[in-house]
Amino acid sequence: MATSSDWAVEATGLVKIFGDNRAVDGVDLRVRTGSVYGVLGPNGAGKTTVIRMLATLLRPDAGHATVFGHDVQHEAQIVRQLIGVTGQYASVDETLSATENLVLFSRLNGLGRAESRVKANELLEEFGLTAAAKRPLKNFSGGMRRRLDLAASLISQPPLIFLDEPTTGLDPRTRSQMWDTIRRLVSTGSTVLLTTQYLDEADQLADRIAVIDTGRVVAEGTADELKASVGKSSLQLRLLDPADRDDAVRAIRSVLGVDVTLSPEAARITAPMQDPDRITDLLVALREQNISLTELAVQKPTLDEVFLTLTGHGVENDSETRPDASETPRGRVNA
């Protein structure tokens, strides 16, 4: 039996029902202290509801959850002293400036007037917001808001931080900045529980991942374990001359030793990619046979494919109903 210091979060059988919708339908989670735990799932899967229950914002209809051994329902006030919550929406006061927000939250966290000022300035500097400190939040970009939101969650230096979709809607550069910030956070000893819609993000940050779909955990494990369950990346080739198709398919078979899938218009070939080193051999073989390519791409497994593999249905609708779009879902490649 693990002691409470080993587990930052232990939840068993969490249920939340809204009307006749079982938003969360028996979720079990165990998050080890000092780790980053990713909850992965599409919109409406119940990720936010799980976080809200763990963060004492919502009362579970059934089940039991503890944070560092403290019950989220009966010891809510203790749990609140141990957590920081950053919502999907920037949960800061939009009518106040960045400094005013941080001072207010510092005061509410029990810091004195002077301490609050110091803390606010420290955090503004840390998150690169000093220049914008006095500006109204209405003029903040999405990335700046998220940073301020995260800064506000860190005032009490909580040992457990909930990040609800910390990078949804951010541009790639801001997203990677956010990832750096989260990594630094973890290096200080914080435990992070984050939700995301992006497999890539969970892969980059999380030690363990739970995949949630329609309120249930459908898979749990490390990023590698999860990826192994959905298969590897695929190689996509587009030929200059569709007439070369059969030669190209033969070359792939002999060099990579795998079967390929052809797109209906036959201009594109998709092959499972087991060993990236062999791609060079393939390209050399194609050159020797004078087969010209217009495009070469490597397609990683997407969240869609994780879902296809784990749940048998796609993220939004069944991929079978979708005409063959430019991104061929992995499920079809294997089919």
Next chain:
Amino acid sequence: MSTITSTIQSGVSRELRNHVSVGQTVRNSFSMAYRGLLKVRRTPEQLIDVTLQPIIFTVMFTFIFGGAIAGDVASYLPLLIPGILVQTVITTSVVTGVQLREDMDKGVFDRFKSLPIARIAPLAGALLADTVRYTIATTITFVVGFILGYRPEGGIGMVVLAGLLVIVCSWALSWIFAFFGVIARSASSVQGISFLVLFPLTFLSNAFVPSDTMPGWLQAFVNVNPVSHLVSAVRDLANLGTIGGDFWLALLGAAVVVAIFAPLTVRAYMRKA
């Protein structure tokens, strides 16, 4: 860099308490009231109702009704100013409920709920900060009245006491609107319900005209309407410098409203918070 790079104290080694002390509740409430005042400073247009409304209403009513009701403007002022004061400040208290609803719908409210603060603090802070609005409205109404020629006989001390009475009573009434704010679905419905309650209370009173020309059934209502007692109390204080029975009735009415609506509001609020 010190903020993020310093090692975080582990969850089990912290000293934790599962209840909030009275002292902390008061401190949290004042922090939330401070937030309310910062919001006002950031969005000064919120003060339009407590600054322009008393000016416009006082000037308008004085010149429209003055001659007809009291013969001339100067003799209408002692009747009108207490009435318009009560009407303006009470109307202002509706905003408490509307803003509370707007606040509770915002993302920031989730953060308040996730902090180890007294649950009641956001509500208490909002009610506390709004007393500043009542003070502004009260001051402006008296000043406009003074400019128009109103010279309260009761003296400055009694005028201040009258102002305080109005502020206390409006604060009491704001619990009603805070209750609507907590239970209603949207800010605009709070406004709708509140004005439905407010209009009969303020207009079916002796605030603008003496009640003796009204039909008997209306007089009956006007005479039990707590707003009438408040207006009479303010008139007694400002114009005569006396504390009459209406003063105590107004305070009693305020106490009854708080006794009923404060527990209701707090209960509804805690269920949601």
